[in-house]
Amino acid sequence: MHEEIINLLKKENKLSDETISEIKDVNLSDFSNIVKEIGKDDKEHIKASEILKDLNTTYIGKNLYIYNEVASTNTVAKFLSINGIEDGSVIISEKQTKARGRSGKAWSSPLGGVWLSIVLNPHVDYSRLPLITLATGVAVAKTLEKIGVENPEIKWPNDIMIKGKKVCGILTEAVTKFNTIENVIVGVGIDANLDVDQFPEELQEGTTTLKEEIGREGDENLLIKLFLEEFEKISELFDHEGYEEILKEWRKRSYTIGKIVEVREPFNTYYDAYVVGIGKEGALIVEKIDGTLEKVISGECIIKN
Template sequence: MKEKVLNFLYEKKEVSKKDIVSELGIDEKEFDKIIEKLKNYLKIHKDKYKLKNSHNLLLPSLIKSKLKTNYIGRNIYYFDIVDSTNLTAKKLAEKGEEEGTIVLAQVQTRGRGRENKEWISPKGGIWTSIILKPDIPAVNAPQITLMTAVAVAKTLKKLFKNLDVGIKWPNDVLIGNKKVCGILTESYSRNESLEYVIVGVGIDINVDINSFPIELQEGATSIKEELGKEVPLVDVLCEFLYEFEKVYEKFKAGKFQEILKEWRALSKTIGSYVEIRKKFGKRIRGEAVGVTKDGALILELDDGRLKKIFSGACIHLS
């Protein structure tokens, strides 16, 4: 019933106690108990009820009412606070949770990026992980990162047409030259057979960038920062899940080359002079001239040689 009240308020924006009681068919005593539990969500003036910051409301029932997918996101595990959506999704996948299930959180306390770097995950962002079980060779699992970046970029370009959205190899989505989304894909195999893949996606939507550590602020942005206003998280999430399912179906049908063509068209890395930072301090510089059919970055080094890069942090130098 709590979610019904919140959903009702989300649709109506502001209503009276009398309207809620009448519409939802609950008595006033039950209503008062529900309101006590929801008071942190509400602005209350006499008998008028309005949601606080409804743009950041993410409720499974609200999401499902707006979803256009067939199976991605139809099963939702929602948390106000969780350590990591990827870790939670992994535990669920190990127990046999079905493909398309998502884990969603308002806040992550131990969000992770590539190479176990901390991913700042305050309220106002979309922090979600998707359980996938594709019938593909384990060696092809990294292609899912590029596929996901295409889905995120297409979502943002569709919803916010004036923003300069692009992709930085291998797992970031940018607005201009600033990061707005990171992707962490983790695959798990047994006896060389791919069991499942967890796709973690973090999108800075209504996040205040000034709340980030100072060293991260210069290279990060959010939709709120770019537009100067907040947007409904639920609308962005549902559109992303829809785009993700479409591109994932194409991927499962063996059409990764079509997806890669889209990735190349959205890429901000190809044509840039970049530095690849590898483990143990190794650095490689060159012009990014393309991406292989497997998703490896092709660099033209300063001496003219071509080199394939399969992993590493990519820094745009020009």
């Protein structure tokens, strides 16, 4: 985190090379107000003034921090979350140079996408974290339905699909202190006004964009506004323990239930299974070849049919 925040300050001409060499061991919290200040101006494409206009939320997105380019919005969100940022604050960047996914996968996020992270204080234990990811997936899917995408689906645990191709990824991370969850960072990346050939060749076959699906470029600021509104609705359900309603909405849009998959769990445990459903805490329920049922709490599922 230290290096990424230093690089952000350097790109924004807030630190010189000479100054950087002198503060290598300085507590970066001293620079948190500068990082916040940088994020308060409208940028060329993403503009707080347009997102906040008529934004129908009570706290999600009321504080926006927008950047030209960061390594990862989740990293900036983590940094600000431990330095007095407000609940429901949203960090957005026009570009990311080291975006991260599950299992540490990294890539660059070019201009034209929606790359953001939300800081939450949900007061939950670790067992509920998977439900935050599922709830976010529902919010993204509902947002895409609002802009005219037909039948967006959610692939467990963190991808949004259109016609079998990925259009969005979600990364939920906890900020902890003394084994207690202080904040939860919800990172969302939506391939909006991009062309598929902008992605690495190995990803192009399984990826799509809103521009490709709708046939035109859309308004990124409007897309963010609509998503923040849907996110607050689903987060209110979460806060009031409406977990079954969240799961009901998720099941309606599931891309995974009813399919044969290769389950890839941590520590290289791979096996084929049939997806039966999803449990009350967000674990995938699968039937293995020998007929036994298994809960998949973390990992990846590769669709085989």
